[in-house]
Amino acid sequence: MPNWLLPENIADVLPSEARKIEELRRLMLDNFRLYGYELVMPPLLEYLESLMTGAGKDTDLRTFKLVDQLSGRMLGLRADMTTQVARIDAHLLNRATVTRLCYAGSVLHTRPSGLHATREPLQIGAEIYGHAGLEADAEIQELALASLALAGFDSVRLDLSHVGLLRAIIAQDAAAVRDEAALYALLRAKDAPGLRALTAAYDPVTRDALLALPNLYGDIDVLARARQVLPPLPGVLKALAELAALAGSALGRAEVAIDLADLRGYQYESGAMFALYVPGLPNAVARGGRYDHVGEAFGRARPATGFSLDLRELARLLPTAERKHSIRAPWGSAPELKEKIAELRKAGEVVIQSMPGHSNEQDEFECDRVLVLADNGSSWILKNLG
8 A cells, every 4th residue: 555545535635725725714714703703722632521521422423532642541533623612611711701702623533424525624613602592593693604605605505493392392201201312313314104103102292293393394484384283382482483583584695494303413402503505515514503501511501502614625615716826036136136026925916936947836826927137137027928
């Protein structure tokens, strides 16, 4: 096996693609700052028990684990940054007021999340801590849509769901509460026969509501149907009202779809959840939602909501970046030449000095001008090429 081969679903990022990714990262982080979000940088690895605090079983399975040669304790390479940022809010910042945090960095997965997915996503996201109201959910949803708009996507579908529905429906039925994990799996798979078999001995009201959930998907009119077929429990009515408000705030900016059986993230989410889809990608390009209980594991419960996306996957959908116009200059140590090059670079121009005996070969730059010595032999001027 050649020494230069990389592991499966791990790849180098070459210049033009790297520039697309970096420009997206800068655009989004700068936009987050305009909303008042502060940048944090959690470490790539932590003690495993800290990294797994508040995380679901899916995160555990996706996490690379190794032994720390200094302490002998188990370490984990982060598979998701959400719980790390929650730890920073709970323990390091320890603020009593609303806190807005954002982040960007690589995460590692033991297995790819899709057929062509990388095992090293570049995750970027934003979180709000300290406000339990729907205003925080609406801001995060708006920020996620704005992020895709900045990337140039004008055709976006927003899928909404709410974990509070399932929890409200099963709360009064002891058998259903006991089977919560199995119900979650069946609903996520929309396995109607399995759901009918599991709920056969449940209270009829609970059973009918659970059997209705897999069919409650479609446009915003689904919410009206849900009010008719689901029991009028306080938790159910609250969840439907929140979904209606979030759907209404996105109308005109995205195609809105509702799926009341979509429970991805159920293990740590606590309220409204959303996923964003764009043309050219079958999987969600961004996911977000409320996760009020994650902070409890760090000893400080805080209302929390946020979203994240993979910049590498998003950049892959964008057209190849145009080559940047640049200036070719000779190599030399003459003060006048150095002065002119510094002046051009200060003005934002890309100036590439040719090494003696070599031509310029860059994927990203197109030299359309050249710096030459004027006829007077003392000043440097630009000439167009071609």
